[in-house]
Amino acid sequence: MTGREFKDLTFHQFAMIANAFASPKRLELIDILSQGGRDVDTLAHETNMNFANTSRHLQILKNAKIVTSRKEGVRVVYALANDEVVKCWRSLQNLSEKSASEIRETARLFFEERTALEPISPPELWDKLKKDDVTLIDVRPRTEYLSGHIPNAISMPLKELKEKMNELSAVKDIVAYCRGPYCVLAAEAAKILSQNGFNVVILKEDVNSWRAKGLPVEA
Structure with missing residues (x-):
């Protein structure tokens, strides 16, 4: 792997995570999940979205490894992948407050x-x-x-x-x-x-x- 290939690969991964944060509704989902795991129906209700849109946003977050999911009977429960997600979300809020x-x-x-x-x-x-x-x-x-x-x-x-x-x-x-x-x-x-x-x-x-x-x- 060349140096250029290394940078392209790693920065692509960084961009995937940044893109996952680049949505008001996904940020709201992260905010709610920072309080604990929730099923899709609950998240849809809390964010005023329908089930399909909620699931789509959650899948983007999951692909970026920001959230995880598990089955509980017929329900799918989502949770934040780790504490670093909460820290990143708080840092984004702090940066936004200082910049805007x-x-x-x-x-x-x-x-x-x-x-x-x-x-x-x-x-x-x-x-x-x-x-x-x-x-x-x-x-x-x-x-x-x-x-x-x-x-x-x-x-x-x-x-x-x-x-x-x-x-x-x-x-x-x-x-x-x-x-x-x-x-x-x-x-x-x-x-x-x-x-x-x-x-x-x-x-x-x-x-x-x-x-x-x-x-x-x-x-």
């Missing part, structure tokens, strides 16, 4: 419409949890909560929030979290709770970012 001011501004406007309070940081939240000063709610689907969650978090999926609000203390501050800085679930939860008289802030980090900071995760 539109992303920062859009996110700022979206979250400010839903809560006027500043997001809480992981160290500050962990300190408050140890002192039992706040109520932490995980507003992701319960399957994601069971895959891994922050200690003391209460599973309260967004679609069940209005029914379960009366279980929350009106005295303690509430912290809501979901899948990370571009997940809308916690922001929507904050809006609903604020409208009902609760004092609520958002944790923008997800379980993976929490763990990466050396903080504990339960499953």
Whole structure:
């Protein structure tokens, strides 16, 4: 193999992986799968795609070895291939935030419409949890909560929030979290709770970012 052939081959592989990331819907699939494995029907529902399109995007990710699949009865369950995929996805978000001011501004406007309070940081939240000063709610689907969650978090999926609000203390501050800085679930939860008289802030980090900071995760 010549030096030219070596470079052509390796850079072709790099391009395959980059191409797999080059789709808004595939990035959304990666974002959801960063919380744990999901079957195709669930992923189709979460991304507002039909089954065929979801399967097509997943196959592209699988060909690039970004995801793996396994059979569970009649269902096909997909998962991220390894932790490096999550790191790459977070790095892409960070690069995009630094390169495109539109992303920062859009996110700022979206979250400010839903809560006027500043997001809480992981160290500050962990300190408050140890002192039992706040109520932490995980507003992701319960399957994601069971895959891994922050200690003391209460599973309260967004679609069940209005029914379960009366279980929350009106005295303690509430912290809501979901899948990370571009997940809308916690922001929507904050809006609903604020409208009902609760004092609520958002944790923008997800379980993976929490763990990466050396903080504990339960499953």
